[in-house]
């Protein structure tokens with residue numbers, strides 16, 4: 272039996288455990304069982320489906336500490352962040368369970384005399400839910416729970432970087448005693464994921480890199496099924512000259528360096544007005560000098576390791592390309608001395624040019640390229656100079672200007688003078704290479720359904 276090995280990237284890749292990779296036979300059998308379960312799960316209705324799922328929330332509350340520690344061990348995230356992520360997830364969980372019925376409620380599109388056109392949100396069938404590792408519990412929660420509430424049965428594949436979280440999720444789901452086939456999980460990497468999406472399914476619900484997302488969207492196209500794609504990003508933050516630098520440094524720091532920079536929606540390119548460029552870079556440099564990097568299990572640690580050696584090497588390649596093309600390393604730019612594992616110092620790059628990989632590609636690690644601008648038009652052009660379009664930030668005391676710029680940035684969500692648009696009721700997703708479709712809130716739930724019109728004459 273092939274094994275998927277879980278390692279701790281912050282403890283020199285020490286082995287944590289393993290799971291068996293799912294075989295083709297197992298994958299096909301789970302899809303077949305999911306198919307058999309679709310009609311009854313749909314017929315149950317949203318309220319009864321939520322009743323089935325409610326105990327999962329109690330399990331989550333009971334096992335929060337254990338989940339946080341496992342997240343920290345499998346992906347190297349500081350324990351304080353792992354815990355606060357789960358507090359954040361708590362809000363999503365409650366919203367899904369409480370608001371699910373409202374999000375999926377029938378709607379009336381037309382009414383005249385006795386005629387009524389009713390829009391009914393019907394499930395699609397089997398959802399293949401495939402997710403990455405950067406929020407090991409959140410990635411599961413955001414993908415699987417709304418699909419089950421919407422009435423789809425789910426075959427789930429977690430990332431090969433956190434197989435033990437997959438195992439823990441299986442244990443939690445087992446306690447629900449869902450009807451056979453409603454939820455199952457398969458284990459493995461890309462090959463296993465490919466077998467799943469090529470099986471008899473009705474929806475590919477995917478979160479991950481743009482490269483994989485495009486491949487899966489092609490498969491969905493060939494099969495003529497729906498694909499919801501939550502993909503990579505290279506968010507710009509545009510900072511105008513009238514800001515109070517001290518008040519935004521914390522937001523900029525968190526926006527880039529949270530989760531060791533491994534966030535789809537992180538600030539990945541900083542675009543600063545020329546007149547405050549030097550002062551802002553200096554403040555960021557001072558902020559980075561204070562960062563406590565080290566053992567993520569220690570409560571005082573602010574920056575842990577990256578998720579894996581391959582991610583560290585990818586990041587090193589991107590920084591080295593920038594330096595070769597003339598970028599200046601203001602802070603960091605290397606692995607820290609004395610730490611063994613996938614660690615990288617928080618890094619600030621100036622003299623950044625557009626052909627550099629740190630500008631053109633998604634940088635999934637603690638590296639921030641900073642570039643100056645002179646005019647509003649130039650700032651907008653730089654912000655949009657990317658194949659991605661997930662999020663963006665604009666900072667200016669002149670709210671009219673900030674809103675004008677926000678309107679011209681091609682992204683799924685633009686923060687104006689703040690750093691966090693994440694709310695369970697607010698849809699999330701990207702423009703351009705950052706995705707197709709939305710998750711969360713009413714649009715996110717409706718995305719998991721097909722609309723049937725019942726026109727009563």
Ligand code: NAD
Pocket residue numbers: 401402403404405428429430431459460461462463464465468478479480481482483484486487501502503504534535536633635661705706
């Ligand atoms: P990835 O695309 O390498 O892998 C994601 C998942 O897809 C994993 O479970 C993987 O096993 C699976 N997979 C890989 N190849 C596959 C294939 N050919 N067929 C089927 N499944 C396949 O991404 P990653 O490195 O795990 O995650 C990081 C990426 O995810 C970043 O680009 C990040 O921006 C993105 N991300 C996006 C969001 C969002 O909501 N937009 C959220 C988190 C992460």
